[in-house]
Amino acid sequence: MDTGIIEHEGIVQCAEKGVVHVKITSRSACGACKARQACGMAETQEKIVVVPTPEAGCYAPGEAVCVGVRKKAGRIAVLLAYGGALVVLLAALILSVGVFGAGEGVGVAVSLAAVVLYYGVLWLCRRRIEHTIQFTITKI
Template sequence: MNGIITHPAKVTKVTGATVEVKILAESACASCRVRNKCGMGESREKLLVVETPEAPFFEEGEAVEVHTDQVMGLKAVFFAYMLPFLLVLTALLILLQTGSREVVAGTVSLCILGIYYLVLYLFRSKLSKEIVFKIKKLNT
C-alpha cells in the first residue's frame, strides 16, 4: 500500500464549498486489506460529504475519485470500532471484578457504549475536521 486509500465515486450534489459523493464499492474492495475495517464491505454505496474550495467545478453525475491518507482511515477505525470496544470491555471487567452482578455490569457497559456514540455524534464537526477526504476529477 502506498499510504493512500482511494475510492471511485459519483457526485450526487454540489452545495457551496461541499461536494456530496456516492462511493461505489467495486471489485477493487475485494482485494483491499482493510475492506472489513472501513465498512465498505457491508453495503454497495456510501454517501460522503467532501469539503473543498473547488466545489463549483464539479457537476452532478460526474465520476470522481475520493482519497484520504491511510493514517486517517486508521484513525476513523480507531474511533468507530476499537475505542468503543475497549471502553465496553474495560467497564465490563472492572464492574465484574468489583462484585457487580452480570446483568448490571452488562447493562452499564452498554450504557457507556451509548454515551460514547452520543459524544462522538456531538463532536462530529470537530472529527470531520480531523479526518479529511480529498476529491479529484477522473480523466475520462
C-alpha cells in the same frame, strides 16, 4: 507504490457551495469475485460522501470522480469507532463485575450503557473529529 491514500471512484450527486456530494459503492472483500452471483455472500452498499472543497463549482452531477482519504485518517476513524468502544465496553464490564461485584446481567447493562455514552461523546465531538479526517476529490 504506496501513496498513503485510500481512494474510491464515485459519481457526483450534487455540488453546493463549498461541498460536493459523491455517491460511492462500497464492496465487501468478495464483492469483485466472479462467483458472487451464485455465492450470495457478496455485499455492496452505496454511500454518499460529503467532500468539502473550494472548487465545488467545478463539479457537475453525474461526473466521475475519485475520492480519497489518508490511510492514517482511516486508521484513526477505525480506532475511534471500534477500538475505543471495545476498551470502554471491557473496562465497564471489569469494573462493574470484578471491582464492584455486580451480577453479570447488571455488568452487561452497565457495559452497553457505557458504550452508548461513548458514542454520544463521539457524536458531540464530531466537528472536532471532522478536521482530522479530510477527504480529497479529483476528476477522473
